[in-house]
Amino acid sequence: MDLGLRGKVALVAAASRGLGRAVAEELAAEGASLVMCARGKEALDEACEAVRNESGVDVVGVPADVSRPEDVTRLVREAIDRFSRIDILVTNAGGPPSGLFESLGPEKWDEAIRVTLLSTVNLCRAVLPGMKQRRWGRIINITSITVKQPVDGLMLSNSLRAGVTGFARTLANEVATAGITVNNIIPGYTRTQRVEDLAKAVSEREGISIALAMKKWEAEIPMRRLGEPREFAAVAAFLASERASYITGTSIQVDGGWIRSLF
Numbered sequence: 001m002d003l004g005l006r007g008k009v010a011l012v013a014a015a016s017r018g019l020g021r022a023v024a025e026e027l028a029a030e031g032a033s034l035v036m037c038a039r040g041k042e043a044l045d046e047a048c049e050a051v052r053n054e055s056g057v058d059v060v061g062v063p064a065d066v067s068r069p070e071d072v073t074r075l076v077r078e079a080i081d082r083f084s085r086i087d088i089l090v091t092n093a094g095g096p097p098s099g100l101f102e103s104l105g106p107e108k109w110d111e112a113i114r115v116t117l118l119s120t121v122n123l124c125r126a127v128l129p130g131m132k133q134r135r136w137g138r139i140i141n142i143t144s145i146t147v148k149q150p151v152d153g154l155m156l157s158n159s160l161r162a163g164v165t166g167f168a169r170t171l172a173n174e175v176a177t178a179g180i181t182v183n184n185i186i187p188g189y190t191r192t193q194r195v196e197d198l199a200k201a202v203s204e205r206e207g208i209s210i211a212l213a214m215k216k217w218e219a220e221i222p223m224r225r226l227g228e229p230r231e232f233a234a235v236a237a238f239l240a241s242e243r244a245s246y247i248t249g250t251s252i253q254v255d256g257g258w259i260r261s262l263f
Helices: 018-029 041-055 069-083 106-134 155-178 193-206 210-220 229-239
Strands: 009-012 033-038 059-063 088-091 137-142 180-187 251-254
Touching (some): 009 069, 018 033, 018 137, 018 229, 033 041, 041 059, 059 069, 069 106, 088 106, 106 155, 106 180, 180 229, 193 210
Parallel strands (some): 009 033, 088 137
């Protein structure tokens, strides 16, 4: 299936590893030019080189911390300077730390708001004028299963990713007539560094091994396994495509059936 992405320009946040990198790889495989960002320059350079060599597309790496508004402004400016436009935005950021409510002080909440919610708001604000002018755009937010079924011990994620969902659903209505779609993808337990970190936190909190923590999650998933980043990335590529032009305001779960709700 030709997704119609050749010649499009995609900006993927937090793209040096995990789901962000998988999405960048998938979009590049479909022929999209890429701007990849991450906080760590060394890891970002390595990821950009790998994607460039594998796909042959034009890939630019911009070190940036998306929790900082000034970094978001610079990131988008550099992307437009290089490619003249941004057609596809994939918002993403490292998940907020795990913890129960009483362990999370005001500074933790402030930081999580900047990283999880405001990074998405600021990235969207920066790319929307160009998308509206061209009357075409795709905004895809990487959120979490916590927006549909809260996970114990993830107070910050449970709270703030729900905020991203509300923001995206409202924005989708506001920009639909401009040919711009806004959707969220909900990853379940996927084989990434983030999940390994969460397993370590569970291990320490419950006094069990990391392997046992992983196995407990696998037992909750109808498919009885963790997801692979490439499986998630395939959904992102479709939502970014011409084929998904009538899909907006949705939250699509890629979780092996973990979420048990009907909606």
